[in-house]
Amino acid sequence: LAKTTQPVSMDSYEGQEVNITCSHNNIATNDYITWYQQFPSQGPRFIIQGYKTKVTNEVASLFIPADRKSSTLSLPRVSLSDTAVYYCLVGAPKGGGNKLTFGTGTQLKVEL
Amino acid sequence: DTEVTQTPKHLVMGMTNKKSLKCEQHMGHRAMYWYKQKAKKPPELMFVYSYEKLSINESVPSRFSPECPNSSLLNLHLHALQPEDSALYLCASSQVRQGAWGYTFGSGTRLTVV
Numbered sequence: 001l002a003k004t005t006q007p008v009s010m011d012s013y014e015g016q017e018v019n020i021t022c023s024h025n026n027i028a029t030n031d032y033i034t035w036y037q038q039f040p041s042q043g044p045r046f047i048i049q050g051y052k053t054k055v056t057n058e059v060a061s062l063f064i065p066a067d068r069k070s071s072t073l074s075l076p077r078v079s080l081s082d083t084a085v086y087y088c089l090v091g092a093p094k095g096g097g098n099k100l101t102f103g104t105g106t107q108l109k110v111e112l
Numbered sequence: 113d114t115e116v117t118q119t120p121k122h123l124v125m126g127m128t129n130k131k132s133l134k135c136e137q138h139m140g141h142r143a144m145y146w147y148k149q150k151a152k153k154p155p156e157l158m159f160v161y162s163y164e165k166l167s168i169n170e171s172v173p174s175r176f177s178p179e180c181p182n183s184s185l186l187n188l189h190l191h192a193l194q195p196e197d198s199a200l201y202l203c204a205s206s207q208v209r210q211g212a213w214g215y216t217f218g219s220g221t222r223l224t225v226v
Binding site: 036041 | 116118143154155156157160168200202204206213214215216217218219220222
């Protein structure tokens with residue numbers, strides 16, 4: 001099982017770009033990298049997923065280097081509403097279901 | 113329908129009560145999960161069901177009893193809980209086939225044991 005390591009917390013200001021890096025040294029060949037956002041007392045919400053290189057959607061970009069041992073979630077022009085915990089998960093679909101372990105996550109605090 | 117629905121949203125129960133948490137999805141996902149999350153901690157995996165069969169039990173105490181009556185429903189039966197079992201209980205589902213995938217989480221049930 002791929003173990004992930006992220007910074008515990010980050011601070012930013014509105015309008016800035018935020019980059020959160022996740023380390024996953026023992027990622028397997030079939031594993032995808034997925035990032036989730038969680039607000040207090042809510043379930044985690046899917047943000048973005050990638051396998052290699054760069055993926056972009058309407059809310060974020062995900063950068064994955066060629067060795068895939070790390071990934072970086074980029075949030076452009078953050079706002080106060082982006083204050084949340086961000087989790088990086090690494091895994092692949094399995095017939096028996098996935099035993100994925102959440103890391104500590106990164107608490108992002110956005111201020112005015 | 114791209115949602116996982118959990119009921120109830122809040123539950124207060126005594127230590128001698130029996131209650132159930134419910135989870136429903138209609139995305140055709142064949143894996144369903146129960147997670148427990150304490151305040152300011154990451155979610156912890158409790159159970160995994162695949163094709164309606166229990167495939168992973170993370171050594172959860174028997175006072176928690178999961179059930180998967182069909183491919184869309186997942187229950188968690190609670191009996192004789194302790195105050196330390198108070199937490200946010202999250203249900204999730206996922207595909208099991210190869211390729212891009214991800215968990216879809218419900219909004220959770222906030223459980224308080226008194």
